[in-house]
Amino acid sequence: MSGPSAGLPDPAVLPAPLAGLPVAQVGILVPDLAAGVATWSALLGKDDWLIYTYGPDTVPHLAYRGEPGRFRMRVALAGSAPQVELIESLEGPSIYTEWISEHGYGLHHLGFRVPSAEKTIREVTASGVALLQSGSGYGQGGDGGFAYFDTQDSVGLIVEAIEVPKRRRPSEPLPRGRR
Template identity: 40%
Template structure:
């Protein structure tokens, strides 16, 4: 591939941190920095309709909490079960910053570009939006860049969160 990949042209839209338990970390971000509100979701089937890990169908589960600091989304992930890039990372490094999320408009085109550049997809999930849209895909970039990159095609509409912190009044 002679053309540079376009994924970083719009900057990093998300920073993800793997944590052992969501609630204490969310409460600390809120208490120390006023970051919130946080929206909680459980990513597993059937909420995430299609999941793969290392090129094969997968069935992993994780709880996530989403908020913003400035224009950047912060995502906290608590892995629950199943083989995943999260479990791999924790085994190798412990908890901590796992990936930078990059927004893409066309996931299939982006994945083709990444593959052509020698960056295969390691894990993905899709179909979690209100209209069955939404797709995330992790690229095998840690060995080259020191961090994993996640491509994100955000859903047009999100399902109502399981909970919000602090609780809405």
């Protein structure tokens, strides 16, 4: 079974620049990253997680609802096609704290890889879809970007455009519980 009847987004409801792209990432909000990694490692049979903390000190350009962003989050990435991303919100306000307040923890977004987050932001917002949160410059060369769009009414969750940096910073150690 596929399509809307299976709870999957219909490509026709995605913003045009993302329609037809494969889902590259499934984003899941967790209350504690270390516990989330333990649970999802057992579920996926994987333990090769990459860990990153993102915030004003590691992402030069952050925005939240059209204002400068001051949020921080820690993420764990594993696998591909699609990649699983676990997100622990460390400071808000952010789309993560909003979602947790309204929906609780669990599935948050679907991510799509794009060549340029900036170009995708221009195209998606020009089509009338609101930009909720974004960040850029987190790669070692100052590249890399992400942008979350408000597709809750059409898709049932948020969608993210991801411009993967050419070189990521080294992975951090997995934290031992919530900090």
